[in-house]
Amino acid sequence: MTAERSGAPGRVREVSSLANPLVKDIKALALKKFRDAQNAFMAEGLKLIIDALDLGWTIRTLVFAKSSLGNPLVEKAAARTVAAGGTVLEVPEKVLAAITRRDNPQMVVGVFEQRWQPLKSIAPATGDVWVALDRVRDPGNLGTIIRTVDAVGARGVILVGETTDPFAVETVRATMGSIFAVPVARASQEAFLTWRKGFSGIVAGTHLKGAVDYRGPDYGRRPVVLLMGNEQQGLPEVLAGACDLLLRIPQVGRADSLNLAVATGIMLFEIRRAALKLDGTDTR
Ligand code: SAM
DSSP states (O other): OOOEEEEETTTTTOOTTTOOOHHHHHHHHTTTTHHHHTTTTEEEHHHHHHHHHTTOOOEEEEEEEGGTTTTTHHHHHHHHHHHOOOOEEEEEEHHHHHHHHSSOOOOOEEEEOOOOOOOOGGOOOOTTTTEEEEEEOOHHHHHHHHHHHHHOOOEEEEOOOOOTTTTTTTHHHHHTTTGGGEEEEEEOOHHHHHHHHOOOSSEEEEEETTTTTTTTSSOSSEEEEEOOTTTTTTTTTHHHOSSEEEEEOOOOSSOSSSSSSHHHHHHHHTTTHHHHTTTTTTOO
């Protein structure tokens, strides 16, 4: 069932059926091929949606639970969606549960346009740090890394080769909203290597057999690209060969390596040590 809300601007609709085509389109965003076809993705939670609107992301649809009608923040987000030319759907909780595939869904869901940073527009300056991820597979790792990049004030993420989708629901959830704050670029391995030739900063790779302790280098003098290897295979020769440094995080114990997101976090806090004033001062 779809009904135009009387008195509301044209694009606010009450929808109760799971068979409604608008609902079906949003549900389809669970699959990458539909995200790509629609150039869209879904984000859950009111705070996150307000942040996204504040950061200028284009909202296509705002879906909210009937039970949150009257919440001034929800109504404001709805008004902003309509003003931006988007559609607002007022739905029962069962529709939100179906869209999010959760028993206890968030009361508000937004569908946004995807945004990619073109690789050729990335020209890091001194003090900038970008993270390049070789064939990252796990959405939880990618989301956690995007969140950490945001937290340390690094500039963004470059996805190299075939990777998991930053706009998958699991990845967006793991970013905890940082997907809207962190530019993401993508490149084939070949395109990344070509871009790297024109980059005069430090490409700092991490490798289990790295010759350099990660705490040694002075990262502050030039822009840095931190290059992290694939979860199963690590960095291939061709990428390792393109690095200025191959860094190792010392380990004891039986684990043969660190989790990718953990290793990236350790590296980022070391590289950003001076900028973060890691002396107990919270710089937020
Ligand atoms: N079996 C893989 C290998 O042989 O490299 C393990 C990959 S590890 C799970 C994923 C990535 O995290 C590595 O490619 C590297 O970039 C980084 N990493 C994990 N532990 C590390 C360590 N102790 N020193 C340096 N980098 C590490």
